Amino acid sequence: MIVALAGGVGAARFLQGLVRVVEPGDITAIVNTGDDIELHGLYISPDVDIVLYTLAGIVDEQKGWGIKGDTFYCLEMLGRYGLETWFKLGDKDLATHIYRTMLLRAGYTLSQATEAIRKALGVEVRVIPMSDQPVRTIIITDKGPMHFQEYLVKRGARDAVLGVRFEGVEAAEPAPGVLEAIEGAEGIIICPSNPIVSIGTILALRGVREALREVEAPIVAISPIVGGAPVKGPADKLMRGLGIEVSAYGVASLYKDFLDYIIIDEVDRGLRERIEQELSIRVVVANTLMKTLEDKVRLAKLAVGLIRG
Amino acid sequence: MIVALAGGVGAARFLQGLVRVVEPGDITAIVNTGDDIELHGLYISPDVDIVLYTLAGIVDEQKGWGIKGDTFYCLEMLGRYGLETWFKLGDKDLATHIYRTMLLRAGYTLSQATEAIRKALGVEVRVIPMSDQPVRTIIITDKGPMHFQEYLVKRGARDAVLGVRFEGVEAAEPAPGVLEAIEGAEGIIICPSNPIVSIGTILALRGVREALREVEAPIVAISPIVGGAPVKGPADKLMRGLGIEVSAYGVASLYKDFLDYIIIDEVDRGLRERIEQELSIRVVVANTLMKTLEDKVRLAKLAVGLIRG
Numbered sequence: 001m002i003v004a005l006a007g008g009v010g011a012a013r014f015l016q017g018l019v020r021v022v023e024p025g026d027i028t029a030i031v032n033t034g035d036d037i038e039l040h041g042l043y044i045s046p047d048v049d050i051v052l053y054t055l056a057g058i059v060d061e062q063k064g065w066g067i068k069g070d071t072f073y074c075l076e077m078l079g080r081y082g083l084e085t086w087f088k089l090g091d092k093d094l095a096t097h098i099y100r101t102m103l104l105r106a107g108y109t110l111s112q113a114t115e116a117i118r119k120a121l122g123v124e125v126r127v128i129p130m131s132d133q134p135v136r137t138i139i140i141t142d143k144g145p146m147h148f149q150e151y152l153v154k155r156g157a158r159d160a161v162l163g164v165r166f167e168g169v170e171a172a173e174p175a176p177g178v179l180e181a182i183e184g185a186e187g188i189i190i191c192p193s194n195p196i197v198s199i200g201t202i203l204a205l206r207g208v209r210e211a212l213r214e215v216e217a218p219i220v221a222i223s224p225i226v227g228g229a230p231v232k233g234p235a236d237k238l239m240r241g242l243g244i245e246v247s248a249y250g251v252a253s254l255y256k257d258f259l260d261y262i263i264i265d266e267v268d269r270g271l272r273e274r275i276e277q278e279l280s281i282r283v284v285v286a287n288t289l290m291k292t293l294e295d296k297v298r299l300a301k302l303a304v305g306l307i308r309g
Numbered sequence: 310m311i312v313a314l315a316g317g318v319g320a321a322r323f324l325q326g327l328v329r330v331v332e333p334g335d336i337t338a339i340v341n342t343g344d345d346i347e348l349h350g351l352y353i354s355p356d357v358d359i360v361l362y363t364l365a366g367i368v369d370e371q372k373g374w375g376i377k378g379d380t381f382y383c384l385e386m387l388g389r390y391g392l393e394t395w396f397k398l399g400d401k402d403l404a405t406h407i408y409r410t411m412l413l414r415a416g417y418t419l420s421q422a423t424e425a426i427r428k429a430l431g432v433e434v435r436v437i438p439m440s441d442q443p444v445r446t447i448i449i450t451d452k453g454p455m456h457f458q459e460y461l462v463k464r465g466a467r468d469a470v471l472g473v474r475f476e477g478v479e480a481a482e483p484a485p486g487v488l489e490a491i492e493g494a495e496g497i498i499i500c501p502s503n504p505i506v507s508i509g510t511i512l513a514l515r516g517v518r519e520a521l522r523e524v525e526a527p528i529v530a531i532s533p534i535v536g537g538a539p540v541k542g543p544a545d546k547l548m549r550g551l552g553i554e555v556s557a558y559g560v561a562s563l564y565k566d567f568l569d570y571i572i573i574d575e576v577d578r579g580l581r582e583r584i585e586q587e588l589s590i591r592v593v594v595a596n597t598l599m600k601t602l603e604d605k606v607r608l609a610k611l612a613v614g615l616i617r618g
Contacts, residue, residue: 041411073380077404081429091400095386098407102350120390 002304003185004029007198008047009064009232010224010290011191012054015125017296018189019055021304024124028181032193033110033129034137034166034201037149040083042097043104046149047198048114048129049096056121064232067092086154111175128181130202133172137197138165139238148197157234161241164196166204174205182211187307190221192231192288195254196238212258218307219260222288222299223248226265231289249274252281261306263288263299311613312494313338316507317356318373318541319533319599320500321363324434326605327498328364330613333433337490341502342419342438343446343475343510346458349392351406352413355458356507357423357438358405365430373541376401395463420484437490439511442481446506447474448547457506466543470550473505475513483514491520496616499530501540501597504563505547521567527616528569531597531608532557535574540598558583561590570615572597572608 002022004015006029018027032047046065053059053067060068070090079085089097096117103113109132118127139151141159151157182188193199203209212219225248230236236246244250248264249271255262256279264271265288272283284306290296311331313324315338327336341356355374362368362376369377379399388394398406405426412422418441427436448460450468460466491497502508512518521528534557539545545555553559557573558580564571565588573580574597581592593615599605 040407041414042407067386071380071382071400073400074383074404074407077376077401078407081404081408081426083408091380091382092386094403094407095383095390098349098351098383098387098403099390099392105350117390 001181001185002027002187002189002307003181004189004191005193005199005202006031006047006051006191007193008032008035008050011047011193011198012051012059012064013290013296014189014191014222014299015051016054016293017290017298017300018304019125020293020297021300024055025126028126028128028177028185030128030130030178030181030202032198032201033131034135034197035148036134036136037087037147039087039089040078041101042089042094043101044087044089044097045100045110045114045129048127049093051127052114052118052121052123055123055125055127058121066090084154087149088153109175111177126177126181128175128177130175130178131172131205132175133168135169135172135201135205136167137201138167139163139197140165152234157237161237164200164238164242166201169201169204170206172205174208178205179207179211182208182215185215185217187217187304188212188215188219189303189307190219190255190259192222192224194224194230194233194235194238195251196235196242196244200254209258215258219255219258220263220303220306221251221255221259221261222263222303223251223265223268225251225268226288227267247271249279252279256281263302263306265289310490310494311336311496311498311616312490313498313500314502314508314511315340315356315360315500316502317341317344317359320356320502320507321360321368321373322599322605323498323500323531323608324360325363325602326599326607326609327613328434329602329606330609333364334435337435337437337486337494339437339439339487339490339511341507341510342440343444343506344457345443345445346396346456348396348398349387350410351403352410353396353398353406354409354419354423354438357436358402360436361423361427361430361432364432364434364436367430375399393463396458418484420486435486435490437484437486439484439487440481440514441484442477444478444481444510444514445476446510447476448472448506449474461543466546470546473509473547473551475510478510478513479515481514483517487514488516488520491517491524494524494526496526496613497521497524497528498612498616499528499564499568501531501533503533503539503542503544503547504560505544505551505553509563518567524567528564528567529572529612529615530560530564530568530570531572531612532560532574532577534560535597536576556580558588561588565590572611572615574598
């Protein structure tokens with residue numbers, strides 16, 4: 001089993017390559033749920049949905065999230081009822097949230113509900129939400145604390161970041177199968193996802209970081225920071241807000257207690273020596289931009305090659 | 310106040326005329342909720358929605374229910390998740406059910422939730438669901454008992470009707486304002502709705518039939534049965550199944566303990582004598598088909614004329 005720790009868009013794109021290099025049934029993706037949000041009484045799991053939609057081949061490739069060709073008629077009407085419409089819920093996308101919410105209210109755990117959605121979408125990769133208990137990523141800003149989606153989507157990441165808090169993480173357990181997957185893995189890939197609010201939430205769960213430290217299987221990360229900026233999303237603002245260098249070095253430093261390899265972009269080759277010498281992590285330099293399917297496959301082959309020696 | 314007891318399509322069409330004859334703010338519609346159903350975790354109130362959508366001018370006039378021009382993308386996706394799709398939930402229509410369900414889960418009563426929807430849609434008629442407690446119309450058929458929507462929509466009213474049961478009606482109370490509206494009414498109109506499963510459910514609520522018997526204001530019904538058949542819906546099958554004559558006479562007989570006037574169609578003028586003599590209800594013969602807005606206004610004028618003498 002290859003285990004991938006995953007956030008949303010960056011991870012999903014990498015997994016699109018990985019399923020062409022490793023049998024999809026031999027991959028377990030452990031996905032961040034710190035961004036989950038309840039809106040209009042519906043339980044929404046954005047990163048899980050991005051991963052599932054992408055692997056099912058129905059994602060809106062342009063945006064990286066949502067379902068391709070989706071319409072927004074229900075959202076328009078929800079707006080007429082005075083509900084907030086900043087979170088762009090498409091009509092087909094809503095079916096996922098309606099179905100998930102129905103299952104949760106019927107007593108399913110989040111991982112059981114995710115499993116039902118995965119099967120219905122015909123996704124062969126095992127996709128586990130990181131926890132069945134709620135963990136909420138709260139961004140502490142100069143305008144006060146706010147839910148990650150409010151910070152990112154509603155307010156466009158425009159507020160100064162003072163800190164990050166994972167609400168509920170002390171009480172939460174990794175979902176069934178998470179620790180077992182890590183412990184039994186042939187290798188572990190830290191996807192090119194936000195190291196603070198995507199991978200950081202998974203690592204904050206009880207026992208996950210310890211399991212990664214102890215496991216003997218190789219652990220490979222792909223830096224989501226290229227040339228001092230994230231390929232997508234607000235990782236730079238979050239890292240800067242927490243006093244972390246916005247670079248592949250900064251990313252590696254967050255994983256230094258368990259990481260064996262980090263794949264960094266060619267533009268960052270100057271960081272290789274610092275990372276290797278100061279953090280004792282082996283660096284592989286490659287083109288990490290995933291524009292075409294070929295890019296994704298090449299990057300996945302490189303990561304799997306490091307695991308399989 | 311003119312009070313109207315209402316089911317779905319027939320009542321909504323009559324109310325379209327009534328609001329052009331009486332100030333909308335001077336009308337209270339008490340609407341059947343026996344057809345309400347929870348599907349995919351969403352609370353759906355079909356008759357209330359038909360009345361609200363019609364009065365808001367957004368109903369699909371052709372079908373008589375749903376929102377005009379609505380699409381069905383969410384429903385298509387719910388089908389992909391293996392959920393039943395026989396109840397045709399449009400994308401915009403779904404917003405109503407999402408909003409209502411959200412309000413109910415937040416502790417609103419059904420009548421408070423209905424009031425919020427009514428205001429958002431700009432409907433001036435006061436619309437009260439008949440009860441805040443669940444009453445479920447169960448049709449007992451040769452294939453077993455089933456929810457009214459299953460009988461009507463899923464199975465196309467093809468099963469032989471052996472009986473009708475209003476589950477929960479003993480424990481239910483009329484919603485706040487229902488009895489007060491009847492007691493204080495200038496006149497009461499029984500809309501041309503199914504006398505068994507639309508008006509019958511309202512009448513089965515504790516105190517409603519008694520209030521109608523006692524009130525001095527005139528009570529006028531419009532027969533939904535024309536020439537031995539309902540204008541729309543399965544009223545004939547239900548009446549026949551219960552051993553009630555499928556005619557304006559049969560309808561009048563169900564209301565005989567409180568009704569002052571019944572408006573019957575010209576094709577049924579032969580029933581006038583029987584109704585007047587056997588049931589002591591005064592009969593007015595008119596064209597009761599509501600095809601155009603003029604038809605609706607004419608019928609409303611006639612009913613209001615009987616009330617106002």
